[in-house]
Amino acid sequence: ExxxxxxxxxxxxxxxxxxxxxxxxxxxxxxxxxxxxxxxxxxxxxxxxxxxxxxxxxxxxxxxxxxxxxxxxxxxxxxxxxxxxxxxxxxxMDRIVEHCLAFEGNGRIKDFVGTFSEYREFDKKQISDGKEVKIEKVTEFEKKLEPKPIVKKEEEVAARKLSFKEKSELDKLNKEIPEFEVKRSELSKLLNNETDYDVISKLSDQLQKLSDNLDEMELRWLELQE
CATH class of the missing domain: 3.40.50.300 (P-loop containing nucleotide triphosphate hydrolases)
Structure with missing residues (x-):
């Protein structure tokens, strides 16, 4: 068959x-x-x-x-x-998906037509603008939940502000993450076109290490954004 x-x-x-x-x-x-x-x-x-x-x-x-x-x-x-x-x-996900459901907390789910990277750029723009950004490719639906109000102490709110060192680290991550993504894309293309098993094995190891580093960088980026 x-x-x-x-x-x-x-x-x-x-x-x-x-x-x-x-x-x-x-x-x-x-x-x-x-x-x-x-x-x-x-x-x-x-x-x-x-x-x-x-x-x-x-x-x-x-x-x-x-x-x-x-x-x-x-x-x-x-x-x-x-x-x-x-x-x-x-x-x-960027290579495969063209539609994302982003769970943003407080019962809110954003239905985004596009890749994950496109959604993250959209979300970063919202954060930098400090307001909701209208975009044609986004539709929203919200679950009707009643989250309990959270009262935070003034010192807890102040603690969320980034120190000078953390701001520098965030700026560095914003610069390095795209560079690592380009390197990963280039390695992946080499891997796709390679037929020699030994070369495939070496490229796979390099790609795995680079992906692990990128995962750690993105996790740290998310921590600094919170």
Whole structure:
């Protein structure tokens, strides 16, 4: 049975296995001989080969190695069905999603048409302007909740103000995060175009380290924004 792809074409099961990095020799190997990463990749491939029209992924970047994740990203970019992704990986989401639900607290959910990076830029503009910004691509719906009023002491409010050192750190993060994102994008492109396993392994290690550093930087950025 062939698998349907874009433009009405199909590929065979063997071609689909090669798409998920199983060479001709590995395709005939017993499952018991596969590595843990290969077994996860095979299970993922089996699910996708059923040609579902609805998929939900919960933190996929936590469980898949980078070569598998790259293949999955390329596959999902062509996916014609409905896809829901829960992920902390901003780069992964930017490549795949085109619609975000942002849970902003106090029962408020913002329905944003665009990537996560586009939403974050929109949110940063709101913060810098100190007011709501009207934008055509955003619609809003709010749950009817009645949150209890929170009374904060004056010293608690004052404590939220950034020190000079923290402001400098935030400025540095605002400059470095985009630079790291460009580097990650460049590494990902190299990984997508590479066929040599040893080179793929080295690029994957570099990409993983860079992604880990970027995650830490973004977490710190969020802490300073609170």
């Amino acid at each position: 062939n698998f349907p792809i874009a433009n009405g074409r199909t590929i065979s099961a063997s071609q689909f296995l090669r798409l998920f990095l199983f060479d001709d020799q590995t395709q005939y190997a017993p499952i018991s001989k596969l590595s843990g990463g290969e077994k996860r990749r095979l299970h993922l491939m089996y699910v996708l080969y059923q040609n579902p029209n609805f998929l939900i992924f919960d933190e996929p970047t936590n469980d898949l190695d980078l070569p598998t994740l790259t293949v999955l990203e390329n596959f999902l970019q062509q996916f014609q069905g409905t896809l829901i992704i829960v992920s902390h990986d901003r780069y992964f």
